[in-house]
Amino acid sequence: MTADGAVSVDNGTTPDSVWCDRCGEPVGAGAHEACRTARTLEPPRYCPSCRRRMKVQVLPTGWRATCVEHGAIGNGTG
Numbered sequence: 001m002t003a004d005g006a007v008s009v010d011n012g013t014t015p016d017s018v019w020c021d022r023c024g025e026p027v028g029a030g031a032h033e034a035c036r037t038a039r040t041l042e043p044p045r046y047c048p049s050c051r052r053r054m055k056v057q058v059l060p061t062g063w064r065a066t067c068v069e070h071g072a073i074g075n076g077t078g
Contacts, residue, residue, distance in 0.1 A: 017048035024051055043075070 017027050019028035024034035043056045047067035054065040062075040 003026045019046055019048050019051040021046050029040075044073070 007061050019025070020027055020032050021030070022039055022042075024046040025032075027048075043058070043063035044054060044057050044065050046052065047054055047070055049071070050067065052067050052069060054067050057064045057066075064072055064074040066072040
């Protein structure tokens, strides 16, 4: 967790993710290789727990994505 309360994440989905955080499709449906590649350069779009579209803020030193149900995540530098 960062100082401002955001949870630090790398990129892509976590082991307990149900939904792909880039395309919003189920993690088990396909390889999502293009999603993992794109996530190295861009923030997530969908909450990996509930599939809600997240509010994304691009900051000078990173990004923060917020789900109304599960709160904020960040890339550790934002």
